Amino acid sequence: MITSQQTAARSRVAVLVAVLAGVLLVVGAVGLRFYEPLTWNGYVGPGGTGATLVDDPIFGSAAVLDGPAGSTATVVYSVRNDGHLPVTVFAPGADRTPDDIVDVRWAPVLGPGNTFGGVRPDPEATSMRVGPGEEVAMWVTVTKSSCGPGVTTTLDVVPIRWGLFGLTKVQQFELSPKGPPPLVLCKA
Helix, strand or coil: CCCHHHHHHHHHHHHHHHHHHHHHHHHHHHHHHHCCCEEEEEEEEECCCCEEEEEECCCEEEEEECCCCCCEEEEEEEEEECCCCCEEEECCHHHCCCCCCEEEEEEECECHHHCECCCCCCCCCCEEEECCCCEEEEEEEEECCCCCCCCCEEECEEEEEEEECCEEEEEEEECCCCCCCCEEEECC
16 A cells, blocks of 8 residues: 555655756756867868869968859868767758858768768768767858959858757857868959
8 A cells, every 4th residue: 555655755756857857958958059069170172163272371271262153162171070979960951042052061071092072972861970089071062142343252150050869059160261261252
């Protein structure tokens, strides 16, 4: 026979478990908000024609798009998961609009003969797992906008969608002349 004291004890345990689960969920969501494990791993290269990598000793590196307005160019960056947990990186997906000028795809970092970016991304692939300490090639394809005379336009942030434990986050992957080279869409 269960006494009222046993029932009360079970109720307290159930409430405690529910409160702890809620606290863990909130802490996890807050932690994910600030967790950004993806970093540049030091390599960049063209993913075909349309962009020229330039290195200026004063201003640093950049990838300059060569073609006319409406043309596309692809630059490949090595991205490393410096976190302690595996994450899944995603292609743009259904939220991409025709006005978006940036498309991000993922592929293994090394291709045949251990060449950087030697494997083109599968256009149908929607995600890729990146374990702790692993590296992946981020293929960034940009559509060049119209350039006015004397105007320089630079893309210095690439949004990266990734997920952990079923939650998705967009990390702003910063491009800079002293780090992963920015993409110069128009050069005055």
